[in-house]
Amino acid sequence: xxxxxxxxxxxxxxxxxxxxxxxxxxxxxxxxxxxxxxxxxxxxxxxxxxxxxxxxxxxxxxxxxxxxxxxxxxxxxxxxxxxxxxxxxxxxxxxxxxxxxxxxxxxxxxxxxxxxxxxxxxxxxxxxxxxxxxxxxxxxxxxxxxxxxxxxxxxxx
Amino acid sequence: xxxxxxxxxxxxxxxxxxxxxxxxxxxxxxxxxxxxxxxxxxxxxxxxxxxxxxxxxxxxxxxxxxxxxxxxxxxxxxxxxxxxxxxxxxxxxxxxxxxxxxxxxxxxxxxxxxxxxxxxxxxxxxxxxxxxxxxxxxxxxxxxxxxxxxxxxxxxxxxxxxxxxxxxxxxxxxxxxxxxxxxxxxxxxxxxxxxxxxxxxxxxxxxxxxxxxxxxxxxxxxxxxxxxxxxxxxxxxxxxxxxxxxxxxxxxxxxxxxxxxxxxxxxxxxxxxxxxxxxxxxxxxxxxxxxxxxxxxxxxxxxxxxxxxxxxxxxxxxxxxxxxxxxxxxxxxxxxxxxxxxxxxxxxxxxxxxxxxxxxxxxxxxxxxxxxxxxxxxxxxxxxxxxxxxxxxxxxxxxxxxxxxxxxxx
Ligand code: SF4
Ligand code: SF4
Ligand code: SF4
Ligand code: SF4
Numbered sequence: 411x412x413x414x415x416x417x418x419x420x421x422x423x424x425x426x427x428x429x430x431x432x433x434x435x436x437x438x439x440x441x442x443x444x445x446x447x448x449x450x451x452x453x454x455x456x457x458x459x460x461x462x463x464x465x466x467x468x469x470x471x472x473x474x475x476x477x478x479x480x481x482x483x484x485x486x487x488x489x490x491x492x493x494x495x496x497x498x499x500x501x502x503x504x505x506x507x508x509x510x511x512x513x514x515x516x517x518x519x520x521x522x523x524x525x526x527x528x529x530x531x532x533x534x535x536x537x538x539x540x541x542x543x544x545x546x547x548x549x550x551x552x553x554x555x556x557x558x559x560x561x562x563x564x565x566x567x
Numbered sequence: 568x569x570x571x572x573x574x575x576x577x578x579x580x581x582x583x584x585x586x587x588x589x590x591x592x593x594x595x596x597x598x599x600x601x602x603x604x605x606x607x608x609x610x611x612x613x614x615x616x617x618x619x620x621x622x623x624x625x626x627x628x629x630x631x632x633x634x635x636x637x638x639x640x641x642x643x644x645x646x647x648x649x650x651x652x653x654x655x656x657x658x659x660x661x662x663x664x665x666x667x668x669x670x671x672x673x674x675x676x677x678x679x680x681x682x683x684x685x686x687x688x689x690x691x692x693x694x695x696x697x698x699x700x701x702x703x704x705x706x707x708x709x710x711x712x713x714x715x716x717x718x719x720x721x722x723x724x725x726x727x728x729x730x731x732x733x734x735x736x737x738x739x740x741x742x743x744x745x746x747x748x749x750x751x752x753x754x755x756x757x758x759x760x761x762x763x764x765x766x767x768x769x770x771x772x773x774x775x776x777x778x779x780x781x782x783x784x785x786x787x788x789x790x791x792x793x794x795x796x797x798x799x800x801x802x803x804x805x806x807x808x809x810x811x812x813x814x815x816x817x818x819x820x821x822x823x824x825x826x827x828x829x830x831x832x833x834x835x836x837x838x839x840x841x842x843x844x845x846x847x848x849x850x851x852x853x854x855x856x857x858x859x860x861x862x863x864x865x866x867x868x869x870x871x872x873x874x875x876x877x878x879x880x881x882x883x884x885x886x887x888x889x890x891x892x893x894x895x896x897x898x899x900x901x902x903x904x905x906x907x908x909x910x911x912x913x914x915x916x917x918x919x920x921x922x923x924x925x926x927x928x929x930x931x932x933x934x935x936x937x938x939x940x941x942x943x944x945x946x947x948x949x950x951x952x953x954x955x956x957x958x959x960x961x962x963x964x965x966x967x968x969x970x971x972x973x974x975x976x977x
Contacts, residue, residue, distance in 0.1 A: 493602070494601060494602045494603070494715065494719050495600065495601035495602040495603075495604075495605065495719060495720075496601055496715055496719040496720055496722065496723060497599070497601065497719075497720050497723040497724070498722055498723045498728060498757070500723065501722075501723035501724075501728035501729065502728055502735060505728065505733060505734055505735065506734070506735050508734070510734045517731075517732075517734055527598065527599070528598070528599055528600070528601065529596065529597070529598055530596060530597050530605050530609075531597065531600060531601060531602035531603075531604070531605030531606060532602065553735045556735075557735070557757055559715045559753035559754065559756055559757045560715070560753060
């Protein structure tokens with residue numbers, strides 16, 4: 411389903427010059443690919459991409475990573491245009507915070523304030539400290555991203 | 568200022584956890600409502616979208632608009648009342664009384680949507696349950712429905728994610744979600760099982776599953792679907808418009824399947840009505856007449872039949888005056904049918920200035936249920952929800968409008 415399609419690091423890497431020249435400040439082109447996905451770098455940070463030869467790559471990369479976005483402290487990128495406020499992510503996040511009693515299906519809740527809330531029809535992070543990715547040690551949960559029917563959520567870190 | 572919780576009336580989920588923030592009587596923030604609900608509530612504050620009181624296209628006082636509407640109605644010989652799906656139960660009761668008094672025809676959108684299913688549920692012919700009973704289910708099926716579009720919070724509030732035993736990481740899955748649809752919709756995309764049927768071929772799919780139940784060899788999809796049913800002990804089917812249209816309102820084969828399922832599991836069907844109180848209309852009319860829609864009160868007696876459906880009434884140019892309550896008829900009707908209404912006076916009761924209001928002889932702007940007017944409504948699963956307004960209305964409620972019309976008609 412196109413709406414949920416995402417660029418994989420390898421696909422991003424394949425659009426880059428591949429010379430590992432370090433001019434972007436990253437050690438390798440592959441590291442730059444990850445930095446693009448994490449929104450730490452912008453496509454124009456790679457000087458070679460600005461040359462005529464890479465125009466089509468740059469256009470494609472700009473389409474994905476060019477816009478102004480804000481990544482939440484949890485590494486969550488919310489596409490406000492795509493989000494319909496269904497609250498599925500809110501519900502599954504609250505559920506995934508709990509622990510399932512083995513085999514019984516009974517869920518013991520973890521008593522923390524919800525990470526997400528739908529406000530004015532779009533989802534927002536209201537308490538990022540509750541995200542399992544902010545625990546010590548962190549747990550690399552992706553449930554909200556996986557269950558969003560519109561591909562509006564992306565965990566970029 | 569936090570004005571507290573209210574019920575959203577933008578769809579048949581009737582979410583009752585909507586948080587409203589207001590400043591000087593204006594909504595400034597909405598918590599928990601989906602995009603559809605928020606747009607509906609914020610939109611209600613845009614005066615350009617709201618309907619006022621009009622008679623023959625001119626702005627008039629409430630009283631004269633009511634008088635003009637009453638005159639049109641009392642002068643009509645075959646009035647048709649359509650809508651009431653977006654009205655409270657109280658207003659619906661008055662609407663039925665009005666149709667009775669006028670000796671008119673009464674119908675709502677359920678005559679071409681889910682009316683048949685609700686009728687059979689009310690008659691006890693089709694097993695159903697409420698959203699609260701979803702916790703018993705181990706299989707939830709959306710058939711011909713994409714709630715993420717029409718009832719966006721349905722999964723998170725009432726079905727899969729609200730299920731007590733739903734957990735993404737559980738070792739064993741206690742509840743599964745299956746979708747039968749013609750395309751891979753948003754809901755299908757998050758379902759555990761997706762069955763694609765070709766447009767109009769739901770009947771063939773059902774027939775194949777029934778063959779499978781009888782032990783005959785069937786195709787891969789039907790066999791997989793049957794496998795899910797066989798493992799299930801309690802299954803809730805949310806029947807969407809896709810199913811109704813595909814079966815062309817003949818549910819006999821679907822009922823046969825439910826009958827077979829009943830031999831080893833507990834099946835329940837919930838029709839996914841669209842308008843917030845569409846199911847309520849069916850309940851109200853059923854209680855009053857024994858029918859859920861397509862009713863005529865002509866000659867002081869109750870008659871029922873397809874000739875009293877909106878589409879037939881329009882097609883045969885039967886009505887000589889139309890009262891439309893809370894429905895945007897002219898946007899929904901194909902242009903060829905709408906043209907048949909040329910010259911027929913239309914009176915619209917609606918909070919919003921819809922295309923129908925624009926084409927009407929008389930317009931009676933109404934308060935928005937849930938936000939500006941209270942009452943009760945029936946959620947899609949048959950549960951009664953009360954609406955408590957949080958805002959002072961500038962318009963009469965549709966209940967008040969219908970009451971005033973009744974009074975004026977004497
Ligand atoms: S500047 Fe461009 S070519 Fe050089 S390492 Fe970075 S991404 Fe690769
Ligand atoms: S981010 Fe996705 S799952 Fe969350 S509310 Fe928006 S559309 Fe629903
Ligand atoms: S990553 Fe997990 S814990 Fe964090 S917001 Fe998403 S669902 Fe909740
Ligand atoms: S799901 Fe329906 S009732 Fe609930 S907030 Fe959205 S539009 Fe309103």
